[in-house]
Amino acid sequence: MDEAALVMAARDGDQRAFADLVNAHRNQIWAVCLQICGNQHDAEDALQATLLAAWRNLDKFRGEARFSTWMHRIAANNALALIRKRKANTTLTDFSDPEAPVTLDADDSAPRFDEQIALRDALRDALQQLSDDIREAVVLREFGDFSYADIAEHQGVGVQTVKSRLNRGRTQLAQYLRVNTTVEP
Structure with a gap:
């Protein structure tokens, strides 16, 4: 059917x-x-x-x-x-030290899987730092495989606004990951 x-x-x-x-x-x-x-x-x-x-x-x-x-x-x-x-x-309430960066075990024998989990968790944290409209655009594009036009329709904005939100979102995510992790984005 x-x-x-x-x-x-x-x-x-x-x-x-x-x-x-x-x-x-x-x-x-x-x-x-x-x-x-x-x-x-x-x-x-x-x-x-x-x-x-x-x-x-x-x-x-x-x-x-x-x-x-x-x-x-x-x-x-x-x-x-x-x-x-x-x-x-x-x-x-955040009980962690905000000045302490997230680090991974530098042991070369550590499996790549640990790095993937750390990056996934860091990305999830980074996404939460974005404004709602930017996070929604990034999630729909990167995880929902939406086109720019579909995101624009969904958010009720123009395609250029979507492109701008995605650009800002990706920039903010990369910056957050560089500052808060030892994993390269």
Whole structure:
């Protein structure tokens, strides 16, 4: 069954068709939630809210954009709403020394896997330092494989604004990683 037929079946209440639609895009939807939220627990909450919202609002999907674009928009909006809510309701205390850089074990026998994990964690921390609009653009482009035009439509801005946000985001990420890690971005 093609995507349009699956959407029609899901609108008629076919949960299997909806599951097929979601399964085709689940990895990208999860990546968007995880990268925007910054942790698995919040990403799971955002993903659950996304799936529920998509199911409840299938009748509002007009088909002007691809189904995946529509789902990514819902995921990004839910993830951003969740972190805004958490920020408003939570006071975070950082007990670490802000002057101490993150370092990896310099032992040459350390597996490359450790460096990958350290870089992933540092990147997640760096993403949290970006403003919401820049983080969303970076996540949609780098983890959601969105085109500039799709991101522009999603954010309600022009393509040049998206390119500017991506440029600023990449610059800020690289700067954060250079200052806060020993891993090269």
